[in-house]
Amino acid sequence: MKTFRAKSGPFSERPHFQPSEIDRICADELRKEGLYPNSPEAIRIDRFVEKRFGIVPQYEDLPEGVLGFTKFTKKGVEAIAIATALDSEKGKVAERRVRTTLAHEAGHGLLHAYLFALDEKPLHLFDADSHSDHKILCRDVQGDERKSRAYDGRWWEFQANRAMGGLLCPRSLVQGALKPFLLPSGSLGAVTLDEKRRAGAIRTLADIFDVNPIVAIIRINELYPAETGQLRL
Numbered sequence: 001m002k003t004f005r006a007k008s009g010p011f012s013e014r015p016h017f018q019p020s021e022i023d024r025i026c027a028d029e030l031r032k033e034g035l036y037p038n039s040p041e042a043i044r045i046d047r048f049v050e051k052r053f054g055i056v057p058q059y060e061d062l063p064e065g066v067l068g069f070t071k072f073t074k075k076g077v078e079a080i081a082i083a084t085a086l087d088s089e090k091g092k093v094a095e096r097r098v099r100t101t102l103a104h105e106a107g108h109g110l111l112h113a114y115l116f117a118l119d120e121k122p123l124h125l126f127d128a129d130s131h132s133d134h135k136i137l138c139r140d141v142q143g144d145e146r147k148s149r150a151y152d153g154r155w156w157e158f159q160a161n162r163a164m165g166g167l168l169c170p171r172s173l174v175q176g177a178l179k180p181f182l183l184p185s186g187s188l189g190a191v192t193l194d195e196k197r198r199a200g201a202i203r204t205l206a207d208i209f210d211v212n213p214i215v216a217i218i219r220i221n222e223l224y225p226a227e228t229g230q231l232r233l
Contacts, residue, residue, distance in 0.1 A: 107163025
């Protein structure tokens with residue numbers, strides 16, 4: 001991780017993570033808590049939050065468009081709240097939105113807790129725009145985060161969403177789940193995603209990891225960009 005002096009936003013400094021670094025952090029943290037599966041399956045994200053941060057997420061009445069927030073102290077994560085409105089919705093889509101929100105907030109906890117240890121800024125990552133459904137599930141994570149219009153400079157939201165993917169759909173498990181959809185490419189052992197079967201790969205990933213299709217789309221596009229289909233290192 002590198003850090004830069006922030007020119008705007010709620011923090012005096014800004015951490016910068018390579019996508020592969022966030023994937024590695026998430027996988028390592030899951031393994032430390034004994035929650036990294038031996039084969040592709042849904043991650044027990046609620047249990048991860050409880051074990052990693054020593055808290056039980058609470059449901060609260062939050063402003064419209066706010067799905068959750070994380071409260072920090074100098075010692076780390078003090079609380080994670082999820083909108084009661086999410087819990088009151090019924091069906092698989094709603095249940096999966098709770099999972100993505102938990103993973104998003106856990107991402108803040110993993111990547112940003114040290115910023116609050118500096119005791120320089122407010123103790124809430126609480127912003128209605130950055131926690132809207134669009135920003136959590138419909139982000140454009142390709143390319144340089146500083147140029148992503150969807151985040152409007154909110155790099156901490158971009159990074160938390162990257163971690164959300166790393167926690168719910170760990171890289172190596174995704175690669176394993178997608179083996180039936182991969183084709184050999186070249187003579188050096190490289191593989192590429194079969195574009196004719198991309199839709200099937202999305203459905204398979206969503207079912208295996210218990211995430212909504214948009215999360216599967218984003219994760220697959222991170223690892224196997226549609227323009228090339230080849231695995232991104």
